[in-house]
Amino acid sequence: MAAVAESKGRGSALVMALYLLFLMLPIYWLLTMSLKTNQEILGVFSLWPQNPTLDNYRTILTDPSWYMGYVNSLIYVVMNTVISITVALPAAYAFSRYRFMGDKHLFFWLLTNRMAPPAVFALPFFQLYSSIGLFDTHIAVALAHCLFNVPLAVWILEGFMSGVPREIDETAYVDGYSFPRFFIRIFMPLIASGIGVAAFFCFMFSWVELLLSRTLTSVNAKPIAATMTRTVSASGLDWGVLAAAGMLTIIPGALVIWFVRNYIAKGFALGRV
Amino acid sequence: MDKPVNNRAWLLVLPVLILVAFSAVLPLMTVVNYSVQDTFGGNQFFWAGLEWFEETLSSDRVRAALGRQIMFSAIILAIEIPLGIFIALNMPKRGFWASFCLVLMALPLLIPWNVVGTIWQVFGRVDIGLLGHTLKAMGIDYNYVNDAVDAWITIVVMDVWHWTSLVALLCYAGLQSIPDAYYQAARIDQASRWKVFRYIELPKMQGVLLIAVLLRFMDSFMIYTEPFVVTGGGPGNATTFLSIDLVKMAVGQFDLGPAAAFSLIYFLVILLVSFVFYTAMTKEGETL
Numbered sequence: 001m002a003a004v005a006e007s008k009g010r011g012s013a014l015v016m017a018l019y020l021l022f023l024m025l026p027i028y029w030l031l032t033m034s035l036k037t038n039q040e041i042l043g044v045f046s047l048w049p050q051n052p053t054l055d056n057y058r059t060i061l062t063d064p065s066w067y068m069g070y071v072n073s074l075i076y077v078v079m080n081t082v083i084s085i086t087v088a089l090p091a092a093y094a095f096s097r098y099r100f101m102g103d104k105h106l107f108f109w110l111l112t113n114r115m116a117p118p119a120v121f122a123l124p125f126f127q128l129y130s131s132i133g134l135f136d137t138h139i140a141v142a143l144a145h146c147l148f149n150v151p152l153a154v155w156i157l158e159g160f161m162s163g164v165p166r167e168i169d170e171t172a173y174v175d176g177y178s179f180p181r182f183f184i185r186i187f188m189p190l191i192a193s194g195i196g197v198a199a200f201f202c203f204m205f206s207w208v209e210l211l212l213s214r215t216l217t218s219v220n221a222k223p224i225a226a227t228m229t230r231t232v233s234a235s236g237l238d239w240g241v242l243a244a245a246g247m248l249t250i251i252p253g254a255l256v257i258w259f260v261r262n263y264i265a266k267g268f269a270l271g272r273v
Numbered sequence: 274m275d276k277p278v279n280n281r282a283w284l285l286v287l288p289v290l291i292l293v294a295f296s297a298v299l300p301l302m303t304v305v306n307y308s309v310q311d312t313f314g315g316n317q318f319f320w321a322g323l324e325w326f327e328e329t330l331s332s333d334r335v336r337a338a339l340g341r342q343i344m345f346s347a348i349i350l351a352i353e354i355p356l357g358i359f360i361a362l363n364m365p366k367r368g369f370w371a372s373f374c375l376v377l378m379a380l381p382l383l384i385p386w387n388v389v390g391t392i393w394q395v396f397g398r399v400d401i402g403l404l405g406h407t408l409k410a411m412g413i414d415y416n417y418v419n420d421a422v423d424a425w426i427t428i429v430v431m432d433v434w435h436w437t438s439l440v441a442l443l444c445y446a447g448l449q450s451i452p453d454a455y456y457q458a459a460r461i462d463q464a465s466r467w468k469v470f471r472y473i474e475l476p477k478m479q480g481v482l483l484i485a486v487l488l489r490f491m492d493s494f495m496i497y498t499e500p501f502v503v504t505g506g507g508p509g510n511a512t513t514f515l516s517i518d519l520v521k522m523a524v525g526q527f528d529l530g531p532a533a534a535f536s537l538i539y540f541l542v543i544l545l546v547s548f549v550f551y552t553a554m555t556k557e558g559e560t561l
Contacts, residue, residue, distance in 0.1 A: 012363035019360055020377050023434065026396045027380070029403045033395065041401055087288040094285035099276045106286065108551060113297045115547045117495035119516035120536040123523045124300030147296045150289055208385045210498050211520075225385040239401065246388045253383025254376075261372050261379075 027250070033243035041239045056244035069224030070248065072138065073207065076221065079142035081202040084149040085195060092157035093183070097166065110151040121147065122215045129216055138221045141213045142206075149202040156201060160194025161187075193263050200260045207253065224249055307533035325534035335535060337510065338518040342494060345514060349432055349493040354486060356433070357440025358478070362470070364445050375445075378438040390502025393431040397503075417504065421511035424504045428512055431499060436489060443485045447478035483554040487547060494543055515539055 033041055034056050035049040044050065060066040094100070095107060125144050126135070134140040168190070172182040188195065214226040228245050308325055329335055360378075365371045381389070397417050399405040408415040417427040451473065459469045497516035500506065506513035506521070513521075519539065523532035 012365070015360070015363040016365070016374060020374065023377060023381060023438070025403065026392045026434065029396050030392050033401075045401070045406055047403075083292075087292055090285035091289040094282035097276060098279040098282035100278065100280045100282040103282075106290075108548070110289070110293065111551065112544055112547070113293060115491050115543045116297065116540060117497075117516055117519075117536075117543065119495065119497055119519045119523075120304065120540055121297075121300050122520065123529070123532070124303040127303060128300055143292075143296055146292055150293060154289060204383050207383065210385060210387045215524075225387050228387065228391070239395070242391065243395070246384075246391055249385050249388050250380070250383070254380060257376050257379045257383060261376050 030243050030246050033239060034247045036240055038238065038240050056240040057248070059241050060244055060248065066224075066227060066245065069222060069227035072217070072221050073213075073223040073225070074252070076138040076141040076145070076213070076223070077203055077206045079138055080145045080149060080206045081199050083142060084146055084153045084202045085199055087146075088150055088153035088157055088198065089188075089195075090183075092154045092161055093187070095154065095158045096161035097169070107154075110154055112151075114148045114151045114155075116147065118148075118209065118211045122211055125212060126215050135216065136218045136220050136222075140216045141221060141223070144212045144216055145206045145209060147212075149205055152201055152205065153198045156198040157191070157194055160191045160197070164190050196260055197263050200256060200263075203256055204253070304533045304536050307529045308537055311530050325530045326538070329531055329534045329538060334510075335518065338513055338515050341511075341513065342515045345429075345496070346490060346493045348429055349436075350486065350489060352429070352433055353437045353440050353489055354482070357437050357485065358444050358482075360437065360441040361444035361448055362474070364441070366449075375442070378441060381435050382438060384435075386498035387502050389431065389435050390499040393427060393434075393499075394503045397427050419508055421508055424508060424512050428500050428503060431503065432493065432496070435499070436492070440485045440489065443481040444478050447481040448474060451477050480554070483550060487550045487554065490550070491543060491547060494546075 032047070032049055035052045035054070037051070037053055037055070040046070040050060095103065121144075129135050129140040129144070134143075164187070168186070169182070172186055177186065210223070210225045213223045217223065217226065224245065228242065228249075309322060310320060311324070364374055384392070396402045397405045397415075399409050399416055405415060405417075414420075415423050417423045455473050456469070459473060464472070495516055496514055497520065500512050500514060501517055504512045506517045519532060519535055522528050522535065
């Protein structure tokens with residue numbers, strides 16, 4: 001039996017090693033490019049940088065038109081995460097604890113917004129936010145991203161909340177807790193990991209989205225992803241800087257993953273396992 | 274699970290309702306409005322009825338894009354779902370290596386989509402990309418800029434690279450929930466590896482697999498940024514999927530009427546398929 005388990009272990013390790021290699025190779029290539037000069041990128045083909053240089057990163061971190069892109073992205077992503085979680089918490093509680101008129105239809109209707117192609121919404125969003133004077137602000141992008149993040153947050157939180165026995169609510173009410181006090185003092189700590197996972201997902205989908213954030217911004221709230229596309233076309237393909245900018249967009253994601261690594265698996269199942 | 278009926282729960286849902294009404298219903302109404310009107314410029318609109326819908330439905334260009342889109346989603350699901358299950362089965366169950374794999378696998382999911390496009394655009398280039406250069410050195414004629422088949426392969430491989438981890442992580446979560454006792458029982462019965470998979474692991478993964486299929490279908494059907502960055506919809510129209518076509522029409526040519534009609538049809542198709550998945554999913558949840 002042990003021998004069988006061991007042989008399976010070795011085969012699995014090989015499969016995983018190959019898969020992780022496949023995942024990491026393109027990222028590695030971006031990393032090496034970000035450490036090369038343009039002459040080296042275009043001139044010699046080498047698997048690793050011959051003369052590693054940090055010039056590309058220096059260009060980005062000293063030029064406000066570059067690094068403000070990161071700041072803008074982070075501002076609207078954090079705003080979106082806070083808004084999404086705040087409104088999703090009570091709604092998820094309602095869905096997980098009560099039946100009410102039209103609850104099932106409402107729940108599916110919310111999910112349909114997650115299914116809406118951003119391409120469909122790009123133009124109407126542009127007109128809507130322009131007409132109310134929010135064009136090119138962080139809050140506009142944050143609100144636009146609520147379109148797909150709020151339904152997702154409700155969905156995930158509802159899954160986690162359904163795992164908490166209802167007796168806890170009832171005991172708290174018997175003990176004289178009011179609803180807001182019970183919710184904040186007792187219930188939220190119980191589903192802390194669920195809130196973390198939902199926040200992770202909101203962060204993730206808001207961070208990676210480009211179509212809407214690019215449509216809704218021009219200068220003041222321009223996300224880093226959009227800065228990349230424009231600078232590339234204008235300055236005649238500065239590959240090194242492009243690669244460095246790409247590497248820097250990976251870092252926030254990597255940090256967030258590290259913090260939630262123990263909840264990732266459960267979170268990806270939307271709390272439903 | 275019998276939940277108490279309480280219509281005051283609506284109050285708790287109200288904030289979400291207002292927010293989503295603002296960010297979804299309002300814009301959608303604009304789209305509906307455009308889809309039934311025509312304009313000669315300025316702000317002069319007049320009623321066009323269902324003209325745009327008829328035009329969209331009979332347009333060869335849209336039909337071709339829809340065909341490509343369906344083919345793309347089908348290929349993506351056919352590759353990513355089995356591969357994701359396979360990877361999940363091979364992941365370490367616990368300990369340092371499990372965390373290690375989780376973190377590395379989740380990494381592609383958190384890269385902004387146009388950076389994913391950029392990574393593969395560079396990676397596949399014949400002159401400076403590792404993949405393109407290696408293939409060329411091996412004597413394979415590969416060029417995603419000019420060759421439609423190569424462009425397709427590049428985009429499919431890119432999507433597999435980008436999203437297979439999501440399927441794998443979902444299945445992994447499903448597998449984690451299987452108690453050891455099930456495996457012990459199977460061992461006592463001397464069940465084969467295949468039987469363990471077929472009668473223990475697969476049924477337990479059913480729920481998460483449906484989520485995986487649903488998410489992958491929706492997202493692959495709306496794919497825009499990645500192929501746009503890599504190929505720009507080319508060569509020719511070979512990789513022009515629905516979203517790319519739509520954005521070209523709405524923002525590029527500013528054909529609001531046809532674009533709006535197109536949007537609504539597009540949305541309805543996704544909605545319909547997702548509804549089928551969702552119904553299957555909740556049905557399955559009730560029988561458990």
